Amino acid sequence: MPRTSLYIVAFRTATAVLCGPAAATPAVATPGAAARSATPLSSPDAVVDTFFTGLKSGDVEPAFQRVFGLVMAQKPAEAQNLIAQTNFVLKMAGKVRGWELMRERQLSPSFVERFYILSADAPIFYRFLFYKVDGAWTIYSITFNDQYDKMPGLASAP
Secondary structure: OOOOOOOOOOOOOEEEOOOHHHHHOOOOOOOOHHHHOOOOEOOHHHHHHHHHHHHHOOOHHHHHHHHHOOHHHHOHHHHHHHHHHHHHHHHHHOOOOEEEEEEEEEEEOOEEEEEEEEEOOOOEEEEEEEEEEOOEEEEEEEEEEOOHHHOOOOOOOO
16 A cells, blocks of 8 residues: 655744753653653763653653753743644654754854754654753754755754
8 A cells, every 4th residue: 555645734944942041941840740850861872761761652742851851841832832743743744753863063062963863654853952061962953854955954954
């Protein structure tokens, strides 16, 4: 049976910066805030594995909460937008089977760029910027797209 094309509706590139400037803003205590705290992770691998394992199991919002923690409470509109876009893309792309590192570039000892392919019925390309602070790695930004040639910084790289 021929496979139905997923590209009838093109995904737009989705980008979120949930850390960065907001991380310097004092966290506002809210009910349940402790439950939303991210677990300190020792490497970009641990961050990605935690995040993609959540996506694979269909737990999109908890996956974001595990890696972003209280930052989600500081930028709720951006977080909800990214969660909605991720749910849409995963619904269109189909079952997640795994992920692979495509490329890594260490910009400094505490700032790393990585590109991944999320293997599903159709591939999804992710760009992560990781930032290390106080010995723990966090995601500074996430960009994803279903079209390789539209992925900023990936298609033009060697």
